[in-house]
Amino acid sequence: MTNKKSLSLPLNLRLEDDNKVADGVIRRIVAVLRVGSPDCKAIAPTLSTSLAVVEVNKTTTGSYLDALVSFLRVGNDRERKESATALYALCSFAYFVMEEIGRIGGAEAVINLKLGSSVPISYHPCFGPHEDLLLLEADDKLVSDIFHERVTLRGLPDEDAVLCTKSKTYAIKFVGNSNSMFLIPPPSICPGDAQVSDTNNNDKPLVSVLKIAPGNMELVEVSPRLDKLKQILLANPFGAGDVEAMMDIDDDLDHNGKRDLALYTWSDLVNTVQASDEELRNGLQSLSAIEIDGYWRVIDENYLDVILRMLLHNCVLKDWSFDDLDEDEVVDALVADEFPSQLASHCLRVFGSKVNETDKWKLEPRLVCLHFARQILREEKMRLESFMEEWKKKIPDGMEERFEMLEGEVLTEKIGIETRVYTFSVRSLPSTPAERFSVLFKHRSKWEWKDLEPYLRDLHVPRLSMEGLLLKYTRRAQPKADAPPVFSAR
Numbered sequence: 001m002t003n004k005k006s007l008s009l010p011l012n013l014r015l016e017d018d019n020k021v022a023d024g025v026i027r028r029i030v031a032v033l034r035v036g037s038p039d040c041k042a043i044a045p046t047l048s049t050s051l052a053v054v055e056v057n058k059t060t061t062g063s064y065l066d067a068l069v070s071f072l073r074v075g076n077d078r079e080r081k082e083s084a085t086a087l088y089a090l091c092s093f094a095y096f097v098m099e100e101i102g103r104i105g106g107a108e109a110v111i112n113l114k115l116g117s118s119v120p121i122s123y124h125p126c127f128g129p130h131e132d133l134l135l136l137e138a139d140d141k142l143v144s145d146i147f148h149e150r151v152t153l154r155g156l157p158d159e160d161a162v163l164c165t166k167s168k169t170y171a172i173k174f175v176g177n178s179n180s181m182f183l184i185p186p187p188s189i190c191p192g193d194a195q196v197s198d199t200n201n202n203d204k205p206l207v208s209v210l211k212i213a214p215g216n217m218e219l220v221e222v223s224p225r226l227d228k229l230k231q232i233l234l235a236n237p238f239g240a241g242d243v244e245a246m247m248d249i250d251d252d253l254d255h256n257g258k259r260d261l262a263l264y265t266w267s268d269l270v271n272t273v274q275a276s277d278e279e280l281r282n283g284l285q286s287l288s289a290i291e292i293d294g295y296w297r298v299i300d301e302n303y304l305d306v307i308l309r310m311l312l313h314n315c316v317l318k319d320w321s322f323d324d325l326d327e328d329e330v331v332d333a334l335v336a337d338e339f340p341s342q343l344a345s346h347c348l349r350v351f352g353s354k355v356n357e358t359d360k361w362k363l364e365p366r367l368v369c370l371h372f373a374r375q376i377l378r379e380e381k382m383r384l385e386s387f388m389e390e391w392k393k394k395i396p397d398g399m400e401e402r403f404e405m406l407e408g409e410v411l412t413e414k415i416g417i418e419t420r421v422y423t424f425s426v427r428s429l430p431s432t433p434a435e436r437f438s439v440l441f442k443h444r445s446k447w448e449w450k451d452l453e454p455y456l457r458d459l460h461v462p463r464l465s466m467e468g469l470l471l472k473y474t475r476r477a478q479p480k481a482d483a484p485p486v487f488s489a490r
Helices: 002-012 019-035 038-052 055-062 065-074 077-091 094-103 107-111 140-147 227-234 240-247 266-272 277-286 301-317 327-336 341-351 365-376 384-394 433-443 449-455 466-473
Strands: 121-123 152-154 162-164 169-183 207-209 211-222 289-292 295-298 352-354 360-363 410-415 418-423 446-448 474-477 486-489
Touching: 169 207, 227 266, 227 277, 227 295, 266 277, 289 341, 301 327, 301 341, 301 365, 327 341, 327 360, 341 352, 341 365, 360 365, 365 384, 384 418, 433 449, 433 466, 433 486, 446 449, 466 474
Parallel strands: 121 207
Antiparallel strands: 152 162, 162 169, 169 211, 289 295, 352 360, 410 418, 446 486, 474 486
C-alpha cells in the first residue's frame, strides 16, 4: 500500500515547475510497468501519461516503450487507454521520434553501427518463418526499376519464373547462407515485447529480429527464352485460307464463338514467353511475324512465295527497279491482284529494306535468293551442280546468286566424288547454347570453323563471349599447324 501511495505522489507535482524532480524518479516509476504489483501497475500508465507530456521526460519514458505497448496488448481497459494516451503524447514530440529511431533503431541501428561496437537484439513479437518475405539482391539500376514498377515476373505455373525489365531477362536463383542472416524491420515497426533486462544499458539501441533468412534470391541475366515463341507461331501460320477468313470473321469460330486454333495477341505473348518486351519484339522481327487483326502471325512460306513472285512479276511488267520501289505503287498493284494491303507491305519488309528513311524500298538480293534456295531444297538433298543450275533459273534477272548467301541455311557433304547440298537452317535450332551444341554435334560429330560459325552467330549469352562458348561446349583439335581447327563435343 505504501508503494502505491508513493507512486501516486508524482501525480500531484506541478509538472511545469518540477521537471527535474520528475526526471529523477521516472526510471524507477516506469519500471513498475514491468515488475510492479497489480495495484502499482494500475497507476503506472496514468503516471507515465502525465510525465510523457513533459518534454524533459519524453526520452526517459520512451525507454520503456515496449512496456507501454505490452499494456495495449494484454492490459485491462484502463491500462490500454492510459498507455495509448502516453504513446500518443510521446509520438507528438518530433525530437523524441528521432531519438527513438536512434535508440530502438531497427535496421538503422545496425547500418550505423561503428566498428567494434555491438547492439542487443531480441525477437520481434511477429518473429516467425514469414514465407512471404524473401531477400532479393539487385544492383542499383535494377533497384531503381523495381521501385518504379518497371519490372515484371513472367512464366507459366510449370516454369521457373524470370524477372524482366524493359530490355533484359533475369533468372531468379536462390543462394543459401551458411551463417545466420537476420531480417531487421525499420524502426517504424515497434519492437513490441522485446525484453530489456539490463536497465543500465537502456542507452544502447535495441534491435528486433523479425526473421532468420536461410538465403536470398539472386538475379542472373540470361538470354530470352524465345523457343516457345517460335513453336507457338509456327504451329499456326497465316496462309491463303486465312485471307478468306479475314473476309468473314465468323469462319474460324466454333459454335461457342471461340477460335478453333490458338492465336496470340501481344498480351498473350507477354504472358506466355519468358522475355522482356524489347527482346520479344526482336524475336517477332527475326521470325518476320506480323500483327493481323490484333494477333501475331507468321506468314506461311508457300503463300509468301506467291506474293513475292507476283511482286517480281509486277517489277518486270511495270519496269520497276529492284533498288527503287515506291511502297504505294507496289501495294496498289498487289491489292489489284487480290492480296491484302497489309501483306503487300509486309512482303517489302521481309525481302527488302528502306532507302534513306523514305517511302522507297529496295529488294535485298540475298533475301530473295535465299527464299528460292529454300523452296528448291525443301524436300531432299541435291547434287550441288543440279542445285546451282535450278537456283539460277529461279533468280530474277538483275540479281546474282552466290553460294555464300546460304551460310547458316544449307550444308554440303561428300558422297564418293559427288558433293550434295541439303537444307539445315539455323532457324530450326534451339536458342539455348547447351541444346544448340547438342543438336549440332548430333548432326555432325566434327565441324570445321567455317561451317560451324554461321550456326553460332546469333547466340548471345550475357557475360560469355564466343570464345567462352567454344571452351565450355567444344573440344578444339588441329592436326597440323596449317590445317583448319576442328571442333567436337566436349
